[in-house]
Amino acid sequence: MIEGDHTLGSVSDKIGDVTLKKKTPFHWFIGFGIAFMIAQLLLFTTIWLLANGIGIWGNNQPVGWAFDIINFVWWIGIGHAGTLISAILLLLNQKWRTSINRFAEAMTLFAVACAAMFPLLHTGRPWLAIYWLFPYPNVMGIWPQFRSPLIWDVFAVSTYATVSLLFWYVGLIPDLATLRDRAKNKFFKFVYATLSWGWRGSARHWHRYELAYLILAGLSTPLVLSVHSIVSLDFSVSQVPGWHATIFPPYFVAGAIFAGFAMVLILCIPLRHLYNMKDFITHTHLVYMGKVMMATGFIVIYGYAMEAFFGWYSGAQYEVFMIKNRIWEGPYWWSYWLLIFCNGISIQFLWFKRFRESEFWLFVISIIVSVGMWLERFVIIVTSLHRDFLPSSWAMYSPSMFDISMFTGTIGFFFTLIFLFVRFVPIISIFEVRTLLPEAMVHGHQQDFEENVNEVEYTYDRTDPPNA
């Protein structure tokens, strides 16, 4: 899983130097600058929104939910790959997760931050939303309605954000201690010392640390599956044709992981080049991620097929009409077929080694999949709502300028955070990579971070010349 002739020290230097090295690479400033400028769109739109209310969006009757919920579901879905990599792959003892879990978790946090903005801002008066959303004893004697999926969502998303943050931070503690001991600059030394809480790598501490990490992984696994299930219940608990389907929870979870892996690939392909991390994020990692993307993509395709089948098999005229309207009769037929192209056709190329093993094609397919997953939510939400039960209320939906600027703004915000993360935090978990080195073996036992594993695996030949 690790290429090149690395030792415990060289691993620490190579990953730590990205953060500690004085000179920030020029491309960082360009990337950060562009992302930061795009993020200003979010600031602008938010101020305009708070001043004027959500009437500035294109939402109407009957399409009362549009870009706000599409973007919310899209972002929160992207976040799922981070938790999947850090928790589920840890429990499944997949060693290749080690070099990608750190930034996949960071991606989760930032994606959830972007996602949370939409439901908060769609209330129009977010400062009042505290008593709409959270149960606290207020003077009005009002409580939230716990029978509503929207309140389940509040609990699911806030728990998810908190646990992801804890998971990420716990993983960071030993690495921050490494940075503390290597930093020359007094100020950064102080910051890293504070953040690492005096970690000193004691055997007793490691023992409890690993237990805590494993427990967190065990807790995050049902959590990650529950979050997108609960998000899907926002739709499927309602009576709207096109939403009211039992396939929704698993289909949403698979779609989330699908979109998430696409985003991890979009981020890690440039990252490994720009920071020369090819020894840690190897070709094998990319191929594995491509395969996960393909597998979850097939579950998503199954979901599309089942939706159409449910519509037909239900025999209910509204369901049949919805499916016909969505696929070929309605004005939004193009969005459905674009979705099938992006999520269904594009991943078929991954069957072939030529595409699966090419970084360029993986990158392109990942972008197409990200677009496709956004379209999926557009199709589910807009095509289900715009043809209401009552033909007199039928209407078309088109986003306003502010819908688009807000969405673009969150993308800028997301990448701004990613750039800051890459600059100030070790992008790969240093201590976990150390456990993969042959040096970390004791009497033929690899120090597998997850559990004791008897098999010993040499991933490289020591006589090979080191990677430049």
Added chain:
Amino acid sequence: MAEFDTAEQLVDAAREVRDAGYTKTDAFSPFPIHEMDEALGIKRSILPYLCFAGGITGLLSGLGLTYFVHVIDYPIIVGGRPHFSLPSFIPPTYELTILLAAFTAVFGMLFLNGLPRPYHPVFNVPRFALATREKFFLLIEQEDPKFDYGSTRTFMEGLKGQEVFDVEE
């Protein structure tokens, strides 16, 4: 405190130290070493039980909260469902269970480890900065009943380590 080059030397030395009867010992390494638990005689932590208790607390508070709100404080019929509509109360309860168990796991771990602790005598040894990088250290504390400066130092020098340091309080 003795310094070692590899994890294997550290584990072997820790076994010798334990066999020699020292109990107030500790080892420091840049990554977790499972053999150390057995070599140093570390008992399994109570952390999992604490987490279970945390999870149960979350479960009860979730159920208690929804019950209090919809049955005791503000009973109102919505959607023809009973006041105590358990299936609808499962998601918030479930999330609170996970939340409190996760908090217990993280803060319980830090608490049992005695962290945050910005100062510790081992940091006084300049070479100790390498413990988070590539070197391994083994410590016998002064409080150990078998501790005797002269003989303990001679014993540690015989452990095939790199160098033996005195840790100043």
